[in-house]
Amino acid sequence: MKVEIEKNVxxxxxxxxxxxxxxxxxxxxxxxxxxxxxxxxxxxxxxxxAERKTGRKFITRTxxxxxxxxxxx
Numbered sequence: 001m002k003v004e005i006e007k008n009v010x011x012x013x014x015x016x017x018x019x020x021x022x023x024x025x026x027x028x029x030x031x032x033x034x035x036x037x038x039x040x041x042x043x044x045x046x047x048x049x050a051e052r053k054t055g056r057k058f059i060t061r062t063x064x065x066x067x068x069x070x071x072x073x
Contacts, residue, residue: 024050024058027071036066043067 023033024047037043040062047058047069057073 022046022050022069024054024056027056027058029071029073032068032070034063034066034068040067043069 022035022043027033035043040060044060047060051057056071058069058071060067060069
């Protein structure tokens with residue numbers, strides 16, 4: 001398999017906190033949101049990264065409606 005070299009392909013912009021998929025940075029203690037992800041592991045990984053970046057604590061639980069995340073600290 002040969003790999004082609006391409007020239008003048010623009011680099012996409014970095015997605016910042018304002019366009020984050022989940023509202024980690026704007027949540028207050030007691031707030032929650034519901035996600036319809038198929039696997040809790042995907043959201044648990046995102047939650048752990050958000051905790052490192054924001055210094056806040058979140059918990060995730062599977063519910064009949066989907067996966068819910070609460071900000072706890």
